[in-house]
Amino acid sequence: MGLDQPFFDDKNRAFWILQSIGWSGYFFLRSLSGFANSMGWMWIVHTLLLTATGYSLTLLMASLFRRLIRMRPVLTLILSLSAVLLASSAFSIIETWSYATFIKPDSKPAGVEYMGAILLNFSLLAAWAALYYGINYFLLLEEQIDQREKLEGQASSAQLAMLRYQLNPHFLFNTLNSISTLVLLKQTERANAMLARLSSFLRYTLANEPTAKVTLAQEVETLKLYLEIEKMRFEDRLRPHFRIEAETIGARLPSLLLQPLIENAIKYAVTPSETGADIWITAKREGQAVRIEVADDGTGQASEIAASPSTGVGLANIRDRLSQAYGAAHRFDSKQNDKGGFSVIIEIPFETGEQAR
Structure with a gap:
C-alpha cells in the first residue's frame, strides 16, 4: 500500500497493526518493569503468557464488539461492560496462576485470591474497549458523512x-x-x-x-x-x-x-x-x-x-x-x-x- 493511502482505508489491516503494536508495547513495558524490580528471567515467560492472553481475549472481544456496535447505545454499553468484566476475570485468573507457577512457586492461591489482579486487568481491557469503540465510531461517522455528501452530490x-x-x-x-x-x-x-x-x-x-x-x-x-x-x-x-x-x-x-x-x-x-x-x-x-x-x-x-x-x-x-x-x-x-x-x-x-x- 502506498504511503498516501489513508491508514484506515483497509480497516482489517489497520486493526491487526494496532493490535500487534499495542500488545507488543504491553509486553515491552511489563518486561522492563519486571527487570527494574529484579524479578528474574522467568518474568519474561510470565509476561509472554499474559501478552498472549490479553491478545487472545481482545480478539474475542473485537469479534463480539463488531456485532454490538450496531445495537442501541444502552444495550451496547451494558453488554460491552459485561464482556470486559468477564474477560478481566479470566485474565486475572490466568495472571494469578502464572505468577504462582513461574514467579512464586511456593504460593498457593485459592478462591477469591485469583481475582487479585482484576482491577488492573479491568482498567486495561476497558481502555482497549474504549479505544476500539472510539476508532470504529469515528470511522462510522466518516462513512456516513461521505455517504451523505455523495447523496447530496447525486x-x-x-x-x-x-x-x-x-x-x-x-x-x-x-x-x-x-x-x-x-x-x-x-x-x-x-x-x-x-x-x-x-x-x-x-x-x-x-x-x-x-x-x-x-x-x-x-x-x-x-x-x-x-x-x-x-x-x-x-x-x-x-x-x-x-x-x-x-x-x-x-x-x-x-x-x-x-x-x-x-x-x-x-x-x-x-x-x-x-x-x-x-x-x-x-x-x-x-x-x-x-x-x-x-x-x-x-x-x-x-x-x-x-x-x-x-x-x-x-x-x-x-x-x-x-x-x-x-x-x-x-x-x-x-x-x-x-x-x-x-x-x-x-x-x-x-x-x-x-x-x-
Missing part, C-alpha cells in the same frame, strides 16, 4: 439535469412545429435543411452531460447552431450580434445556459415585430468574474416580459441552475435596456478548465 446533479432537460422540450416543440408547417406548405427543401440543422444542434448538445460545464466558446457555437435554425423561420427579421471578448472564450459555464435567453428574446422581440429585432450577446471580463448580457431592442416592456408565465419558468430555471452551480457567487438581473428592449445580465466567477473540475 441529488444536486439530478436537479441540474432536470432543470436542463426542462428547458430543451420548449425549443424542440417550436422547431418541430416549424418543420411541420414547412412540410404542410410543401417547402420540403427548407424543411429538410431545418431538420438537418436540428439534428446537428441535438448531436452537439447531447454530447455534453447535462451537469457539465462548457467553455464560452462552445456555448457560442451551440447558440450559432440554434440561431441557424431560427433564421430559417424569421430570415432577416432575426439579427443576432456576438460581442465576445477574446479573454472570456475559455471561461466555463453550465451548458445550454444562454439558449433559453435567446429563445426568450426571439419570442418577445422578434416574433411580434414586422421588422424583427436585433439581439446582442456580449461577454466581457470584469475582475475575477465574467459578465454576460443577452439584450434585444424589442418593443415589449421589461416588467411585462419578466411577469409572463412562460418567460418566468425559463428565467427561474436559469436562476436555479446558477444557484446550483455557483451558490451566492453569481449575479442574475433582468431589466429594460436603453434601446427600449429587454436585457438579462449574468455574472459568474471566471473559471478555466482546471478550476471548473
